[in-house]
Amino acid sequence: MKKWKKRIYLFSLILIVAIVTCMFIFENNGNIKYKNEIKEEIYANDFVLSNELNYYSLISKNKENILLFWSSTCPHCNTVLEYLLSNDVYSRVLNKTLTVCIDSEINSAREISKKIPVYFDYDREILKDFECEHIPTLFIVSANGKLISKGDGGQESIELINEFIKKNK
Template sequence: MCKKWLRKNASFVVAVLLLGVLVGSVTGCVAESHEPYTQNYSALTTATDFSLGGEDRYFDKLQKDEENVLLFWGSWCPHCESLIERIDQLDSADAIKKNLFTVAEDESLDDVEGHKGDFPIYLDQDKSVYEAYGLEHIPTVFILNDQGEVLGSAQGEEDSLALLQEYASYNQ
């Protein structure tokens, strides 16, 4: 009975099998998803876009179809400087810095001169971006998708480092 049904409906069976193969190959083209981030200290679900001067906006810098890192820090903050040093010592430093954008809570470009060229730095002299994000402490890290949705967040040196390591494990 089964052989007879297969012969009679062979084209239907082939079509279903082909559809399964096509669906499988199309889903392979979609960016891989992973478990949610284990840290999410902030109540923000969507990051706040901000001007980088002129017509440039932060959201324009987000890498499409990738996760992005936004780090708030200050050169005067020993925990921030320690976090940056610890990132540099990681085997995954390149994965972290690939889509890293930083907001420095410093007063002048001279303050951040030691990190010039290490990663993009936006100088938040008037603390407007810091306040727009409702922050209380630095360092603070946000993991964002290309639409600015917050996927994970952490504050403090240890929690920020742990979140960045988790980010690197998902994005190497």
């Protein structure tokens, strides 16, 4: 009889923990915070991409977006791009990603530009506007242009991509 009481007690305890965990998950659904959340109210500059396009015209409406600054000569940038373009990740960030390449020639990023939008920042003005201290730098941007989170370097950028995917299923 004592064995049954212990089993019932253990089962009850596990059930309570499961219920509390589920309540927490459902209560916070959609309100998941990013690890490197930007606390200030900062908005992305609406830079011009061409005569008819600007950044805000390309970002997904009612969704968060990824903005990645990179260079083809940077090994960490290439690691982030390879990860971003891997099959499992690419299908989840397609149409939600814009990249800004700081290379001085287009040929260096031609293959990447076939898969995701690439803007060339030859004079690095946009890089300066976003106050990027190094590359790669990845931002999560809201549909209205608010900078939500920032990842500096390869590892932080990949972690932020994973957070983005979890939050934007």
